[in-house]
Every structure is written in structure tokens, then in C-alpha cells.
Amino acid sequence: MTENTTIDRPTPAISAAQSEVEEQLIRNVLASFDSCDNPRLKQLMQAIVRHLHAFIRDVRLTEDEWNTAISFLTEVGHITDDRRQEFILLSDVFGASMQTINVNNEAYKNATEATVFGPFFVDDAPQIEHGGDIAGGATGQPCWVEGTVADTDGNPIQNARIEVWEADEDGFYDVQYGDDRVSGRAHLYSDDDGRFRFWGLTPTPYPIPHDGPVGRMLAATGRSPMRASHLHFMVTAPGQRALVTHIFVRGDELLTSDTVFGVKQSLIKDFVEQPAGTPAPDGRDLGDSTWARAEFDIVLAPEI
Numbered sequence: 001m002t003e004n005t006t007i008d009r010p011t012p013a014i015s016a017a018q019s020e021v022e023e024q025l026i027r028n029v030l031a032s033f034d035s036c037d038n039p040r041l042k043q044l045m046q047a048i049v050r051h052l053h054a055f056i057r058d059v060r061l062t063e064d065e066w067n068t069a070i071s072f073l074t075e076v077g078h079i080t081d082d083r084r085q086e087f088i089l090l091s092d093v094f095g096a097s098m099q100t101i102n103v104n105n106e107a108y109k110n111a112t113e114a115t116v117f118g119p120f121f122v123d124d125a126p127q128i129e130h131g132g133d134i135a136g137g138a139t140g141q142p143c144w145v146e147g148t149v150a151d152t153d154g155n156p157i158q159n160a161r162i163e164v165w166e167a168d169e170d171g172f173y174d175v176q177y178g179d180d181r182v183s184g185r186a187h188l189y190s191d192d193d194g195r196f197r198f199w200g201l202t203p204t205p206y207p208i209p210h211d212g213p214v215g216r217m218l219a220a221t222g223r224s225p226m227r228a229s230h231l232h233f234m235v236t237a238p239g240q241r242a243l244v245t246h247i248f249v250r251g252d253e254l255l256t257s258d259t260v261f262g263v264k265q266s267l268i269k270d271f272v273e274q275p276a277g278t279p280a281p282d283g284r285d286l287g288d289s290t291w292a293r294a295e296f297d298i299v300l301a302p303e304i
């Protein structure tokens with residue numbers, strides 16, 4: 001990953017008179033929000049004006065480039081509907097979604113870190129019992145996932161609602177098939193000791209939807225649309241901050257290039273493959289297939 005990237009295109013020198021023209025415009029636009037009586041809205045509007053004008057002046061934006069940007073955003077709007085949110089995807093690939101999560105989920109003691117929500121969560125996924133299977137027909141290597149939910153003082157949290165969802169081995173979520181299938185998702189509750197366990201699928205890498213303008217932007221800039229393999233969690237319990245996160249697969253070569261910048265070291269877990277014939281923890285008969293197991297101990301921060 002590139003650190004301390006410098007902008008290697010020097011801003012051409014501009015005359016003092018030209019600079020004054022540009023700065024006067026910024027002052028005028030800033031002043032146009034002066035009478036906004038919502039202080040937060042005023043702050044947001046004036047800050048975006050400052051940053052936007054700084055960008056335009058920094059790169060000396062050409063009129064062709066401005067037109068291209070407008071056409072691009074228009075396409076992002078046109079492809080967005082109830083089922084596809086290209087603006088969120090754009091925010092994701094710019095790291096803006098992840099930065100907003102960072103800003104709003106400051107590290108708190110030993111609480112589990114949050115990461116991007118993604119577009120594939122669905123309300124009302126089926127409930128499973130402890131040790132149940134979220135696959136619901138989704139194909140992939142069976143994976144036993146177990147762990148605990150606790151508060152930051154180590155007290156187990158019982159009855160926490162745990163939503164889990166993931167792509168199948170072909171890299172697709174159920175909602176991407178365009179039929180009514182519900183697979184690769186479920187919810188369950190932590191038990192009296194704060195423990196949970198379920199069968200899922202060993203996560204595999206998949207691309208974000210890249211057949212639209214965001215995908216074209218990635219291709220034009222030599223970026224990959226691939227996400228590192230992951231399993232999504234959303235965990236809620238009364239009095240605790242809701243946690244939206246994933247766990248990632250240690251050893252996955254995409255960990256350092258996740259296209260939405262969602263990977264955090266603390267969320268990388270061992271998914272340990274078990275040879276065919278290894279007895280499953282719940283006695284399930286897996287025939288001659290291999291399976292994997294992973295552990296995830298979840299710590300919820302208190303609600304502020």
C-alpha cells in the first residue's frame with residue numbers, strides 16, 4: 001500500500017491577480033451560506049465549498065474534465081434505483097464509507113472494530129437455532145463458526161441478535177440471482193453464556209458490482225473490483241452500540257487490496273481447514289467433504 005503519496009503534478013504558478021479572482025469567488029460562495037440558520041448545515045456547506053474549490057484549483061481542472069465528471073455522476077444517478085446504489089459504491093471505492101465508519105466508531109477499549117456494511121444485507125433473514133446452518137442452499141465449503149458476545153468488561157451478553165450474511169462459492173449473494181431465494185444469511189441469538197455457533201460457508205473472494213460507471217472508473221485507473229473474502233456480521237444488544245463488521249480469512253491474498261478498504265488487522269481470523277473425515281463439532285455427517293472452522297469473539301462497546 002502506498003504511504004505518504006505525493007501529488008507529482010506541480011500547480012502552475014498563477015499571477016496574484018488571477019489568484020485574487022479565484023479567492024474572491026470562494027469568499028462569495030462561502031458568504032452565500034452566511035444566513036443559513038442551521039449551524040451544522042452551514043458548517044457542512046462551507047467546508048465542502050472550501051474543499052471543492054481547493055481541489056479545482058489544485059489540479060487546475062480543465063473544462064473537459066469538468067464535463068467528464070458531470071457525465072460520470074449523471075451515469076451514477078441513472079443506474080441507481082431501489083436495488084442498486086451506485087453512489088454508495090462510489091463512496092466505498094473512494095474509501096469515503098470506511099472513513100465515515102472510522103470517524104463514527106472510534107476505538108473503544110477492546111471493542112470489536114467496525115467495517116463497511118455493503119449493499120447485500122436484507123431484513124428478516126430466517127432465524128436459526130444454535131448450530132443451525134445459514135447456507136439455505138448456497139454452495140461452498142461448510143464452515144463451523146463459533147464465538148462469544150461480551151461487553152468491554154468481559155461480561156457475557158446473552159440474547160444478542162447476530163445477523164450473518166455472505167456470498168456463495170461463486171461470489172454471489174442470494175439477492176444477486178434475481179429470484180426469490182434466501183440463502184447464505186440468517187440470524188440467531190447468543191445463548192445464556194453469550195456463546196453462539198452456526199454453520200456457514202468458508203468465505204471466497206468476489207467482485208463488487210462492476211458493470212456500471214464505478215466499475216469503468218476502476219478499470220480506467222487500473223484498480224481491481226475484488227473484495228477480500230469475508231463473512232458479514234451485525235450484532236445488536238440493548239445498551240450496546242450496534243456493531244456492523246466482517247471477519248476476513250487469514251492468508252487471503254486480497255487482504256491488502258480490498259477495493260473498499262474494509263480490512264482491519266483485528267478482523268482477520270484463521271479459517272482452519274479440516275481434512276475430510278474429521279468429526280464435526282455437532283456430529284454432522286459431512287460425508288467425504290472437507291470443512292473449515294473459525295472463531296470470532298465479539299466485544300460490544302456501550303451505547304453512548
Ligand code: BEZ
Pocket residue numbers: 089092116117118119120208209227260
Ligand atoms: C460487500 O461486502 O458485499 C460490499 C461492500 C461494499 C461494496 C460492495 C459490496
Ligand code: FE
Pocket residue numbers: 118120167230232
Ligand atoms: Fe460482502
